Structure formats: structure tokens, C-alpha cells
């Protein structure tokens with residue numbers, strides 16, 4: 001018997017529910033079953049929501065020009081400039097030196113956590129949330145504590161819960177806006193209150209993950225940095241969702257630090273960025289084209305997403321055993337399992353649905369054991385005909 005090399009506790013405790021559920025789905029596909037995948041927030045996996053062609057052309061032109069070398073560690077100058085102008089248009093004074101281009105928002109998170117967090121520090125993140133906010137901080141000896149989003153109030157922020165959970169160990173207070181998985185968009189009042197709470201804790205920085213900002217059906221999105229006068233805010237965004245190119249792996253962080261509290265940690269971030277070389281050079285040119293040219297194309301992508309979202313909501317309301325708040329943005333539905341026997345074990349429900357009806361969704365407890373349990377997340381991105389079939393199967397499963 002060969003002796004197994006030990007895995008670190010850091011690595012073995014990582015979970016990413018959205019992709020973890022794919023493992024049994026692949027097994028079923030190998031057996032010849034046709035699975036309807038509603039698990040992953042990737043518009044490119046479905047029809048009708050392509051990456052804009054002018055962005056693809058610029059990516060290709062960069063390849064043809066041999067822009068295939070390493071780029072600057074903080075991003076191409078012209079891209080940093082375009083990002084800063086885009087952030088300025090959201091109402092705050094963003095200079096291109098405040099922008100760092102990364103290998104997606106996911107890399108930005110890793111860099112931020114590595115630079116900010118020490119043993120026993122806390123990240124206070126919404127529950128439910130995008131899983132890396134829970135998975136990564138523990139790698140640095142820190143922990144994530146969740147503040148409650150109110151399921152009974154369209155997943156609005158429980159500000160009292162934040163007040164209760166704030167203390168000196170909270171280095172990062174996270175707002176995901178629009179939220180994944182709930183689709184809720186924070187109101188101005190909620191943002192102002194969140195900033196007011198953070199103001200009482202001088203070691204606290206706000207992380208504003210705004211990667212779905214252009215997918216706002218209610219026209220109510222407000223950038224957190226545009227509201228904060230003192231508290232540092234790091235805005236995260238990128239090409240993945242609103243520019244429909246998640247496979248390019250380009251994102252950014254934009255630092256708003258009105259009182260210059262973050263110069264030490266920023267030096268740490270820059271050191272990490274230099275040590276990991278750079279983000280993909282040709283993909284940055286593709287993103288640049290997206291930022292600099294007209295965004296008219298986005299309204300048809302958004303309208304199609306909203307149409308599919310509304311269809312899903314209509315069907316969910318017709319089916320006994322599930323219900324859902326109306327999302328204001330992004331492309332997810334966070335669906336409540338209303339029958340107590342389903343509510344208590346959402347992962348089992350999801351796996352049973354997969355095995356019995358070959359529809360793949362993600363268990364809500366994968367987004368928050370405390371505040372997401374008893375739900376499942378699905379994307380509304382497929383064509384209506386695929387969604388129709390998915391809901392026929394879900395309805396049959398619930399009545400079986």
C-alpha cells in the first residue's frame with residue numbers, strides 16, 4: 001500500500017458549492033443522461049448572451065499585434081485609465097493610480113485577504129454570499145462571520161445584526177451589490193447606514209463587490225464608494241458578468257481611501273501583485289474595448305436576462321412547494337423550499353432532484369449554512385424552452 005501524502009487542513013476544508021455539485025452531474029452525464037444545468041453564473045453557457053463582438057475583435061487584434069508578453073503588474077495604463085473613468089461616472093473621484101487589474105475579482109479577493117488579514121481577524125460578510133468570502137479568509141487564520149440578509153424582507157440588510165457583530169477584529173465589511181445569490185440591490189439608506197456603522201471602527205474597510213452593477217433591472221444601483229466620505233472602500237468589478245466574458249479572467253479593485261488610512265496595506269497589495277506578475281495582456285485589450293465603446297448592446301442583453309428572470313418567477317409562483325422573492329438585479333433566483341421536510345435538508349433535495357429529474361441547481365446552504373439553508377439557487381440564463389422543461393421536471397419532482 002502506497003502511503004498517502006497529507007493534504008493541508010487549509011485546502012481540505014475549502015468548499016465551492018457551485019462547482020462541487022457538478023461532480024455527481026458529470027457521473028450521470030457519463031451514464032448518458034441529459035442534465036439541465038442551472039448551477040453556474042456563466043452567461044456563455046447559454047444561448048443569446050454572447051460576449052460583444054467588438055470586444056472579441058480587440059482581443060484578437062491584440063494577439064495579432066503580438067501583445068502576448070507580460071504586462072505591468074497593476075494592469076495596462078490605458079485600461080486603468082478607462083476603469084477609473086468608468087468608476088468616476090458612478091459618482092466618486094477615482095484616479096487611475098487607485099485601480100489594480102487582477103485575474104478576475106476572485107484573484108482580487110485573494111490578494112486583499114492576504115494583505116489585510118492576520119490571525120483571528122474577522123471578515124463580516126452577508127449571509128447568503130458568494131462562497132469565496134467564506135472559503136478564503138480561513139487560509140490566513142482569520143474567519144468569516146455572516147450578517148443576516150432578511151429573507152422575509154426581499155433579502156434586505158439586517159443593519160442591527162451588523163451593529164451587533166462589529167468589533168475591533170473586523171477588518172473587512174463586505175457588501176455584494178447586486179447580491180449573488182439573492183439578486184437584492186441595497187438602498188441608499190442601507191448603504192449610508194452601513195458606512196455609518198463602519199465609521200465607528202477605524203480599522204474597518206468596506207469591500208463593495210459590484211460585479212453585477214450593470215445588470216440592474218430596477219435602476220436603483222448606487223456605488224458604495226460614491227457615498228463614503230471617510231471610510232475606505234475597495235470596489236470590485238470586472239469583465240465577467242456585465243461584459244459577458246467570465247473566461248477572460250479580468251477584474252479589478254478600485255481603492256477609495258479619503259483619509260489615506262490604507263497606505264501600509266496598499267504597499268502589501270502592490271508587493272503581492274508584483275510577485276504574481278500580471279493579468280492576461282490580450283484579454284485586457286478586449287476589456288478596454290468594452291469600456292471605451294458604446295454600451296448600447298447591454299440593454300438587449302439585460303432585457304433578455306430580465307425576460308428569462310420574469311418567466312422563472314412566474315413558474316415558481318405557480319408551483320406548490322417553492323417560492324421566491326423578486327430579484328432586482330444579477331441573474332440568479334434564490335428559491336425557498338416551502339415544505340418543512342424539504343427545507344430542513346436542502347442539499348439532499350438538490351441531489352435527489354439531480355438524480356431523479358436531471359436538473360442541476362445549487363443548495364442554499366452552500367451560500368450560507370445559517371441564512372441560506374432551505375433554499376436553492378438557480379440561474380435564469382437559459383432559453384425559455386430549456387427553462388420550461390426544467391420547471392416541468394421540478395414540478396413533477398415536487399409532486400412525486
Ligand SMILES: Cc1ncc(COP(=O)(O)O)c(C=O)c1O
Pocket residue numbers: 041103104105106107130176179180209211237238239240246249250251
Ligand atoms: C459576487 C461575485 N463576485 C465575484 C465573482 C467572480 O468574479 P470573477 O469572474 O471576476 O472572478 C462572482 C462569480 O460568480 C460573484 O458572484
